[in-house]
Amino acid sequence: MAVYTELSVDEVAAFSRALGLGGPHSVRGISTGIENTNYFVDTEAGAYVLTLFERLTFEQLPFYLHFMKHLAARRLPVPDPVANRNGEILHVLKGRPAVVVNRLSGESVMVPAEPHCRAVGEMLARIHVAGSDYPRHQPNPRGLEWWDEAAPVVSRCISDAQRSLLSSELAFQKEIAASFTYEQLPKGPVHADLFRDNVLFHGEHLTGVFDFYFAGCDALLFDIAVCLNDWCVDDCTGRQNNERAAAFLGGYKSVRALTPAECALLPAMQRAGAFRFWLSRLWDLHLPREGALLNAHDPSHFERILRVLRGEIA
Ligand SMILES: Nc1ncnc2c1ncn2[C@@H]1O[C@H](COP(=O)(O)OP(=O)(O)O)[C@@H](O)[C@H]1O
Numbered sequence: 048m049a050v051y052t053e054l055s056v057d058e059v060a061a062f063s064r065a066l067g068l069g070g071p072h073s074v075r076g077i078s079t080g081i082e083n084t085n086y087f088v089d090t091e092a093g094a095y096v097l098t099l100f101e102r103l104t105f106e107q108l109p110f111y112l113h114f115m116k117h118l119a120a121r122r123l124p125v126p127d128p129v130a131n132r133n134g135e136i137l138h139v140l141k142g143r144p145a146v147v148v149n150r151l152s153g154e155s156v157m158v159p160a161e162p163h164c165r166a167v168g169e170m171l172a173r174i175h176v177a178g179s180d181y182p183r184h185q186p187n188p189r190g191l192e193w194w195d196e197a198a199p200v201v202s203r204c205i206s207d208a209q210r211s212l213l214s215s216e217l218a219f220q221k222e223i224a225a226s227f228t229y230e231q232l233p234k235g236p237v238h239a240d241l242f243r244d245n246v247l248f249h250g251e252h253l254t255g256v257f258d259f260y261f262a263g264c265d266a267l268l269f270d271i272a273v274c275l276n277d278w279c280v281d282d283c284t285g286r287q288n289n290e291r292a293a294a295f296l297g298g299y300k301s302v303r304a305l306t307p308a309e310c311a312l313l314p315a316m317q318r319a320g321a322f323r324f325w326l327s328r329l330w331d332l333h334l335p336r337e338g339a340l341l342n343a344h345d346p347s348h349f350e351r352i353l354r355v356l357r358g359e360i361a
């Protein structure tokens with residue numbers, strides 16, 4: 048479960064009172080998620096999520112928290128960090144960075160239909176448009192630089208066939224990243240992890256997007272690719288569902304048109320998106336954080352998607 052740091056009810060109560068939210072009626076550890084310690088906290092002021100960050104530092108966090116504030120101020124349905132009486136949104140609890148955000152309503156839809164994919168496409172484009180004047184800059188923490196560091200480490204733990212796939216795809220992605228077309232791609236803050244479990248719905252109505260803690264500045268197309276690989280892929284075969292992909296892209300383009308460079312590099316970026324999550328899942332599987340009881344995600348899922356996208360599996 049994803050409660051790495053245990054908090055007593057008294058500790059949560061003192062913290063929520065200090066933020067002006069009053070004492071909690073209920074405090075519940077959240078079992079899903081893999082990165083941070085999360086609690087649902089209900090107080091007289093409302094329903095909140097308290098997060099203690101286990102990996103991210105005080106230096107890295109302002110980028111994410113202010114990005115959420117920036118989007119919330121533009122009326123997008125994202126968590127809005129609660130400020131203390133000094134206006135600070137990044138807090139300290141048990142020596143760890145901590146944040147409290149409003150709890151968004153709705154449920155994740157793990158078997159999405161076309162209307163869900165269209166709604167996610169629209170929302171992603173609205174995030175990209177709203178993010179275009181976000182002033183802070185921080186690179187994608189799971190971008191090419193991280194791939195280059197992680198690949199040799201992970202390579203020691205995998206089969207020969209996987210090692211060869213890893214090095215060949217990394218070489219391909221480096222060529223793409225150095226190309227003129229890549230240089231032309233629109234860049235900005237991207238969510239970079241907008242999977243089905245990070246979006247909430249009431250029926251077909253999208254009510255929330257959360258978990259911005261892999262966000263960073265990168266090609267907007269990378270975000271589109273990550274979504275296509277999760278929302279519009281058949282979980283059993285790893286093949287794209289063309290109807291859902293068309294719905295997702297239709298929703299996206301109804302808000303923001305794709306540039307010629309984006310159209311040209313979409314297949315390569317889908318490979319980049321599959322590669323990124325294959326690599327991070329391999330890392331989490333073979334090099335788990337000390338003391339972490341991870342809800343481990345299956346790396347082979349993204350290996351299959353990558354091989355499909357490379358044309359190695361029909
Ligand atoms: N703002 C929020 N509103 C509603 N539910 C949330 C919110 N933030 C987190 N959650 C719940 O907490 C769970 C874990 O959050 P997540 O951000 O995915 O954790 P982690 O960063 O550890 O992977 C989510 O699956 C969701 O149920």
Ligand SMILES: N[C@@H](CCOP(=O)(O)O)C(=O)O
Pocket residue numbers: 079080081082240242244245258324327328344
């Ligand atoms: N979405 C990623 C891992 C990140 O997990 P999250 O719970 O923080 O979304 C994956 O599926 O590998």
